[in-house]
Structure formats: structure tokens, C-alpha cells
Amino acid sequence: MTDQFEEKSEKYQQLLDRLTHVFCHKIPFHNLIGFRFDELNSESCRISFDMKPELVGNFVHGMLHGGVTATALDMVGGALAAAAMLNKNHDASDEEIARKMSKVGTIDLRVDYVRPGKGKSFYANSRILRSGNKVAVVRMELHSEDDTLVALGTGTYMTG
Amino acid sequence: MTDQFEEKSEKYQQLLDRLTHVFCHKIPFHNLIGFRFDELNSESCRISFDMKPELVGNFVHGMLHGGVTATALDMVGGALAAAAMLNKNHDASDEEIARKMSKVGTIDLRVDYVRPGKGKSFYANSRILRSGNKVAVVRMELHSEDDTLVALGTGTYMTG
Amino acid sequence: MTDQFEEKSEKYQQLLDRLTHVFCHKIPFHNLIGFRFDELNSESCRISFDMKPELVGNFVHGMLHGGVTATALDMVGGALAAAAMLNKNHDASDEEIARKMSKVGTIDLRVDYVRPGKGKSFYANSRILRSGNKVAVVRMELHSEDDTLVALGTGTYMTG
Amino acid sequence: MTDQFEEKSEKYQQLLDRLTHVFCHKIPFHNLIGFRFDELNSESCRISFDMKPELVGNFVHGMLHGGVTATALDMVGGALAAAAMLNKNHDASDEEIARKMSKVGTIDLRVDYVRPGKGKSFYANSRILRSGNKVAVVRMELHSEDDTLVALGTGTYMTG
Numbered sequence: 114m115t116d117q118f119e120e121k122s123e124k125y126q127q128l129l130d131r132l133t134h135v136f137c138h139k140i141p142f143h144n145l146i147g148f149r150f151d152e153l154n155s156e157s158c159r160i161s162f163d164m165k166p167e168l169v170g171n172f173v174h175g176m177l178h179g180g181v182t183a184t185a186l187d188m189v190g191g192a193l194a195a196a197a198m199l200n201k202n203h204d205a206s207d208e209e210i211a212r213k214m215s216k217v218g219t220i221d222l223r224v225d226y227v228r229p230g231k232g233k234s235f236y237a238n239s240r241i242l243r244s245g246n247k248v249a250v251v252r253m254e255l256h257s258e259d260d261t262l263v264a265l266g267t268g269t270y271m272t273g
Numbered sequence: 274m275t276d277q278f279e280e281k282s283e284k285y286q287q288l289l290d291r292l293t294h295v296f297c298h299k300i301p302f303h304n305l306i307g308f309r310f311d312e313l314n315s316e317s318c319r320i321s322f323d324m325k326p327e328l329v330g331n332f333v334h335g336m337l338h339g340g341v342t343a344t345a346l347d348m349v350g351g352a353l354a355a356a357a358m359l360n361k362n363h364d365a366s367d368e369e370i371a372r373k374m375s376k377v378g379t380i381d382l383r384v385d386y387v388r389p390g391k392g393k394s395f396y397a398n399s400r401i402l403r404s405g406n407k408v409a410v411v412r413m414e415l416h417s418e419d420d421t422l423v424a425l426g427t428g429t430y431m432t433g
Numbered sequence: 434m435t436d437q438f439e440e441k442s443e444k445y446q447q448l449l450d451r452l453t454h455v456f457c458h459k460i461p462f463h464n465l466i467g468f469r470f471d472e473l474n475s476e477s478c479r480i481s482f483d484m485k486p487e488l489v490g491n492f493v494h495g496m497l498h499g500g501v502t503a504t505a506l507d508m509v510g511g512a513l514a515a516a517a518m519l520n521k522n523h524d525a526s527d528e529e530i531a532r533k534m535s536k537v538g539t540i541d542l543r544v545d546y547v548r549p550g551k552g553k554s555f556y557a558n559s560r561i562l563r564s565g566n567k568v569a570v571v572r573m574e575l576h577s578e579d580d581t582l583v584a585l586g587t588g589t590y591m592t593g
Numbered sequence: 594m595t596d597q598f599e600e601k602s603e604k605y606q607q608l609l610d611r612l613t614h615v616f617c618h619k620i621p622f623h624n625l626i627g628f629r630f631d632e633l634n635s636e637s638c639r640i641s642f643d644m645k646p647e648l649v650g651n652f653v654h655g656m657l658h659g660g661v662t663a664t665a666l667d668m669v670g671g672a673l674a675a676a677a678m679l680n681k682n683h684d685a686s687d688e689e690i691a692r693k694m695s696k697v698g699t700i701d702l703r704v705d706y707v708r709p710g711k712g713k714s715f716y717a718n719s720r721i722l723r724s725g726n727k728v729a730v731v732r733m734e735l736h737s738e739d740d741t742l743v744a745l746g747t748g749t750y751m752t753g
Binding site: 535 | 615619620621622623624625646647648649650651652653658659660661663664667668695698699700701702703704705706
């Protein structure tokens with residue numbers, strides 16, 4: 114029993130590794146911003162990124178652009194929706210998994226901007242509110258490096 | 274009477290010119306994407322931008338990243354909220370206008386992704402739903418160059 | 434050919450009739466408010482209802498409660514999502530149709546309140562933005578009887 | 594010092610008492626549903642209500658109507674936005690407080706329906722995300738009596 118579980122778990126870990134690789138290295142707009150994964154499993158996800166001149170929205174105060182905030186929240190939401198879907202389907206065939214992955218996408222996204230995005234670096238995390246066969250709902254937060262809450266979001270994702 | 278109106282109108286046009294200059298040239302993240310204004314007045318706004326490799330989200334199909342979509346919708350929403358606010362206050366002092374402009378910001382944003390972002394270029398436009406002294410609500414759309422609707426959004430903006 | 438088409442169309446019309454009957458007469462909270470259908474087909478839906486003392490939110494000005502607004506927008510959104518789903522599946526078996534109908538439900542709803550709900554009666558209408566096998570996205574509006582826009586909404590619905 | 598503080602605090606408590614009285618007894622649509630306050634202060638709010646036949650949305654399974662959910666979330670959001678505003682202004686004149694209270698209203702509301710509303714009674718609670726002089730953002734949750742999460746919401750409120 115333990116072996117079987119570990120085998121499954123290993124397969125799932127491989128799928129997560131591939132997912133983080135794709136999200137960080139194969140998506141040009143993510144490269145541009147410079148996201149890196151701190152954590153990803155079927156229940157939570159955390160990414161971080163450093164402030165840099167190209168990400169500025171308010172040039173007077175040097176604050177993070179709201180579009181970067183939306184992108185970070187959507188990334189951490191979509192990655193978690195995909196990880197939860199993979200967890201339910203990790204014993205499916207590679208073809209079936211590839212077919213399901215190709216359907217993952219954002220249906221809608223709400224972002225609430227609660228404080229100016231001041232900081233040297235930021236992290237975003239997410240947790241699953243609803244995880245179904247077809248649709249997942251995820252809640253996300255963006256903080257600056259000193260744990261100040263900058264923005265919150267909710268995303269609805271297609272998952273199969 | 275006509276002269277007075279034209280003078281006011283000229284002042285308002287100068288404010289809009291400054292606004293488009295700031296949005297296109299002074300906001301680094303907008304430069305990165307390459308937005309340009311096609312139209313901006315107190316009732317509607319339209320921007321456009323070309324597809325380029327850095328803006329890709331789905332690397333298999335080469336489609337626009339949802340974060341770029343959110344950024345474009347927020348830009349065309351925020352610019353219109355600011356233009357409507359300036360229209361109401363164009364005879365205020367420069368200091369008062371500067372003070373009000375510094376308060377303009379996104380409170381919340383909803384994006385509905387309705388079709389994959391395929392195209393060589395895209396345009397986003399917006400119209401005002403509610404324009405108050407403190408808060409404006411704006412509805413936005415993103416289309417590809419062949420007029421295919423890609424995404425819709427609604428944004429609530431602080432305006433003073 | 435024509436006969437076949439008419440037969441299908443008749444079956445679809447029967448399904449729509451059943452749908453409007455259920456939405457108006459079998460849902461207690463809809464009875465309480467007093468919704469009636471003005472129009473329902475696969476592309477648009479319109480309902481109306483009269484103002485009455487129980488629906489008041491602001492007791493000073495006698496205005497419509499925002500919860501009634503949300504309920505009306507969700508009804509006109511959900512009915513259209515269901516009608517669009519039935520249109521795609523009207524030649525399925527009764528069992529399959531019943532199974533699919535049982536899955537129809539609201540995933541998320543956004544309401545923008547743009548003007549106070551003053552009026553003797555109100556109407557809400559909707560149009561489809563995205564109609565897939567699993568998920569539909571619908572945009573809705575509420576007007577008072579003199580065509581004043583009171584609120585707008587966007588809803589995402591499970592459809593199968 | 595203590596006396597002064599207690600005096601202020603007493604004034605604030607009177608304002609909250611008046612607010613709960615208005616929300617529960619002077620708003621007809623709230624009476625219809627049967628909301629009661631469990632808690633209200635400047636940082637959190639909780640209401641509860643019993644299931645009854647008129648509140649049913651799904652007549653097959655006897656579940657709570659999504660419009661009641663939206664109404665409960667908006668009530669607990671709006672009451673908290675008002676309580677936070679009163680806390681900042683409790684030493685203002687009665688006229689000023691009345692003027693500010695008359696401006697309190699929902700700008701926009703998002704509801705995420707995560708589980709069917711099954712239960713004998715429900716409670717909704719809220720917490721402030723952003724509390725400014727003009728706008729407050731509030732997050733809300735609806736649970737059934739056994740602490741099952743039914744729905745979440747975010748509301749943006751005008752507060753002055």
C-alpha cells in the first residue's frame with residue numbers, strides 16, 4: 114500500500130514539477146516579470162518576484178503596476194487550479210492529462226486593490242475555494258516582502 | 274461665449290494631451306507592452322497594441338497572456354475615469370487638478386475572458402457607466418484586429 | 434426538412450415553456466418578488482416585476498433593495514444560460530435534458546449598482562457572452578420602466 | 594481620560610444600536626427574509642437567519658435561493674462599511690453623521706457560490722479589507738449552521 118501511494122505521489126510530484134517549469138520558463142510574459150515558485154501542491158501555491166524598473170505603474174512613487182498585480186494573482190490562481198486538477202487525475206494516461214491541461218484557463222478574475230504596491234519584492238499565494246471536475250474557484254492575495262497586503266483576488270478557472 | 278467655451282475646451286484638450294503622454298510614456302509597464310492611444314475624450318477611450326513574443330501566455334498556440342489583457346482593460350478604464358474627472362474639473366487650479374489626479378486609482382477590476390487572444394494586434398475601448406465626484410465605474414472590451422471580442426471588463430475607480 | 438425543423442423547434446419551445454413555468458411558479462423566492470417573463474429564447478431574456486412595499490431597501494426614499502436587483506439579474510442570467518444549453522441539447526433524451534438541467538447553477542455573479550432603484554416597475558434583460566458545453570457567461574441589465582439604467586451584472590453559470 | 598473615552602464609546606454604541614435597528618426593522622426586504630444581528634462593531638459583523646419555505650430557490654432539494662445569499666452578503670457588508678464609517682466620525686455632529694449615513698451604498702458586489710445552500714439556518718459574517726474616507730472594501734462569507742461554507746463575497750461601498 115505504501116509503495117503504491119509513494120509511486121502515485123511520485124508521479125504527481127513529476128506532474129507538478131513539469132507544471133512549475135512550464136509556468137516559469139515557457140510563458141514569455143511570466144519570464145518578462147520574473148516570477149519564481151516558492152511552493153505548489155494541490156491545496157496551496159506561492160510565488161514571488163522582485164520589484165524592477167519595468168514593473169512600475171506610478172512613476173512618481175515608484176509603485177507596482179496594477180497589471181503586474183493582476184498577472185501575479187492570475188498566475189498563482191491558475192497554477193493552483195491546474196495542480197488540483199492534476200491531483201484528481203494523476204493516474205490518468207499522459208494523453209488524457211495533456212488533453213485536460215490544454216483546457217485549463219481563466220474564465221473570470223476579480224482583483225481588489227487595497228494598498229499601494231510599495232516594496233522591494235512581492236509574494237502571491239492562493240487557496241482553493243471550490244474544486245470540481247469542470248470548474249475551480251480560487252482566492253488569491255498579494256503581499257509585499259514585509260507582509261503588507263497589497264491586493265486580493267478571486268478567479269474562476271476551467272479545469273477540464 | 275464661444276471664445277470662453279473654446280478656451281475651456283483648449284485647456285481640457287491640453288489636460289488630455291498630458292494624460293495620454295503620461296499613460297504612454299511615463300508608465301514603464303505600459304512602455305513594455307507598447308500601448309498607444311487612438312482616442313481619448315470624456316466619454317470614451319480606445320488604445321491599441323501589437324502582438325509580440327514577450328506578450329505570449331499560451332506558448333503552444335502563441336496567444337496573448339491574460340495578464341496583458343487585464344493590463345490593457347485597466348489602462349483604458351483608468352484613462353477614461355481620469356478624463357471624465359478632468360472634464361468636470363478643467364477650470365480648477367493646476368494644484369487642485371494635480372491633487373485630484375494623484376488620487377485616481379483602480380479600486381477593483383473584473384475581467385471576463387470570453388475567447389482566446391489570437392491576433393496580430395489588439396484594441397481596447399471603454400465607456401463610462403457611472404461618473405461621480407469620488408468614484409467612476411467603467412466598462413471595457415478587448416478585441417483583436419478583426420473585431421473578434423476577446424475579453425470584457427468592469428472597473429471601479431477612485432476619482433478624487 | 435421543414436417538418437423536421439418545425440418538430441425540433443416545437444420541442445425546443447416546449448422546453449422553454451417548461452423553463453419559464455419553473456422559474457416563475459416553482460421557485461418560492463421568485464414568487465415572493467413577483468417576476469414575470471416578457472421574452473425567453475436562446476439569445477436573450479427579459480423579465481419584469483412591479484415595485485411593492487416589501488421590496489424596499491431605502492425606507493427614506495422608497496427605493497428598490499439591492500438584493501432584489503441581484504436576484505433579478507441572477508434570474509435573467511440563469512434563465513438565459515439554461516435556454517442556451519437547451520438549444521444545444523433539444524434533441525437529447527428527456528433523461529439527459531433533466532440531468533443537464535439539474536447541473537445549471539450560478540458559479541459567480543458581479544453586480545454594479547449605477548443609479549438608485551426608483552420606479553413603479555422594473556425590467557431586466559440579458560445576453561450571452563460565452564456559451565460553452567460546461568460554462569456560460571452572461572451580461573445583464575436592470576432598468577426602471579422609463580428606461581433608466583439602475584444596475585448591470587455579469588454572471589458565470591455552470592451549464593452541464 | 595477614561596471618562597472621555599467611555600463617553601465617546603457610549604456615543605458610538607448608540608450609533609451602532611440605531612444602525613442595527615434600522616437594518617433589521619426599517620428595511621422591508623430585510624424583514625421579509627428575517628435577518629437578525631449577532632454582532633456588529635467597527636471591525637466585524639455577523640447576522641443570522643432561519644430557512645423558511647419562501648427562501649427556497651431549488652424546489653427539488655429545498656435549497657436557499659442565490660438571491661437570498663446575495664442579499665445576506667450585501668447586508669453584512671454594508672452594515673460593516675457603515676459601522677467603520679461611524680467609528681471614524683462618532684464625534685461629528687448629528688447632522689454630519691446623518692449626511693454621511695445617507696451616502697452609504699453598495700457600488701459593486703461579487704458573489705462566489707461554492708456549495709449548495711442546505712441548512713436549517715445560516716449565518717453571514719464580514720471583515721473590512723479597506724476603510725477609507727470615501728470607499729470601503731469588505732469581504733463576506735455565508736455558512737450554514739454546521740459551519741459549511743456556502744458562499745463568499747466582496748463588496749465595494751461608498752462611505753461618505
